Amino acid sequence: MSTQANVTLHDIARIAGVGLGTASRALRNAPGVAPATRDRVLAVAEELSYVVSPQASSLRLGSTGRIAVVVPHLDRWFFGAMLAGIESVLRTAELDTLLYPVGDLHDRRVFFKRLPARRKVDSVVIIAFPLEPSEQRRLELMGVHIVAAGGQSVDYPFVCIDDKIAGRQAMGHLIYLGHRRIGMLEAIDPDQPGLDSPRSAAYYASLKDADIPVDPGLVESNDWGGEHGAESMAKLLSLREPPTAVYAHSDEVALGAIRTLRRAGLRVPEDISVIGIDDHPLAALTDLTTVRQPVHEQGARAADIVLNLLQGAEVDQAVTMPTQLVIRRSTAPPAR
């Protein structure tokens, strides 16, 4: 029988005949407690089925034993995989993961408004969105560490990929195959419309390097997600001269584009090549050529930084993980 739920530190302190602070220090093996006293406290705790270790470890690493992970979209693979990576490391340190999904700007405002009232965590990991200065200030006032996974910051440590390099890997592949009329399905977060996209910058830089003039009609901007990719692809197909290849900002956008192409009776890659970014698990299943980013690993590295921060150790401020071209069956040289 475990009655730990009802046993308090106070009970233990009282029965062991010590103060609360002494009981607490003894339980977490902190200095300043005589060995005999510590033994007595631990014996009482054991007798009452007050289990030391989880509390003890949480006291050792951070004060709450909990890390908040703030994540925009739990039901998208990228965020789930990032979260899985974070959690896999936090678990090894017996830290708990408190989940805060913030699907849109409204959720996010509510979260940050309430946050200062809830010093429930020692660190906050932000998955893939930039904090506003006021949001950041609130976290700092609470004394919690901030780490970004899948996004950059000048103010706190982050783990990400180099999106411009990823984009150039994708564009470089299409240009190498001989494509010169290349469309871009640009994905833009509607909550951050002004944000410069390094994946877009890669498109323009790659064209410039290859002396291919920019045709603004070949660029379609839309929200992230497959349905938007499908719509945008239809727009490119309505051009007098559609592209021979399409560079999509994500695999989901690319898969939407491929659906439009198939429905139009076009073959991928014989008629039009399509490349994405991510290496979504279904990219392998759909034979999509893409640029792989290590998502689970980015999450795990971000969590490593959290552990180091809690231990007061030095941390890397900026970790950039490599991406790589994965050639499958959705790209080929242009027809003719």
Next chain:
Amino acid sequence: MSTQANVTLHDIARIAGVGLGTASRALRNAPGVAPATRDRVLAVAEELSYVVSPQASSLRLGSTGRIAVVVPHLDRWFFGAMLAGIESVLRTAELDTLLYPVGDLHDRRVFFKRLPARRKVDSVVIIAFPLEPSEQRRLELMGVHIVAAGGQSVDYPFVCIDDKIAGRQAMGHLIYLGHRRIGMLEAIDPDQPGLDSPRSAAYYASLKDADIPVDPGLVESNDWGGEHGAESMAKLLSLREPPTAVYAHSDEVALGAIRTLRRAGLRVPEDISVIGIDDHPLAALTDLTTVRQPVHEQGARAADIVLNLLQGAEVDQAVTMPTQLVIRRSTAPPAR
């Protein structure tokens, strides 16, 4: 020093020399407490690093304000969508979601072994796996409520779909189209090999109803996941007489099968029809015919049950949500 993990409302009440109710009201700033008393309670709470507001709201619903969600695979869509549904409801009650991924049996054993030591939550929501009796007993001893999302139980409330009906909807569609040689890509959790699959039962029942004899060579069993679907499909293609249609236990398995068919130069649905179950977001993108299950909604309903349990209200013990056939472009009448 923060010992919040160990300090209880009882400690604070006792040290401040007030009753539990008064301490609780003072901490959550409710009316009916003299200002001097409130100040004393808050001072004690602060001294003990007892954080006021989160507990205050949690005192209203449950004692910890936290709900554990135990989830096998964070990076698979089904689990992420279920989690998002659960969290969307818990958030409205200002309950926090503590995440416990248990990727395999080992993780799961560790989780349940440690659990009794951590009365950190008021309820546990189990996503889509059956608890063993010993696991269930541990939770009950802790006095935490158990709710299953996406799976059934005779012992605690659950929300799920009727997998046998879902399977019959898929099979019925193929049989209606005129297929009689129908393969099954059966997905089995390697950690629960003995478990009867209602999706498989649906296959046999549908064949029987249509007077189609069972050909065991048309059934391939494998783990969940697209790569396994791809492998199993290759086995079906090695038959002297391959099926004209394939019923896959999930969309991911179906997509793997379609990749194998495409690589073999076969057309879907002209040469072979494929149907899945789930309506994974990428099913729409890949024009896969499937049987839709409401995943986010199952999670939300499970969380509703949690809220009712915490309020001591009556709850539905068994909620079964409807599924429906979604016809896209991966199924058609057999050739010839």
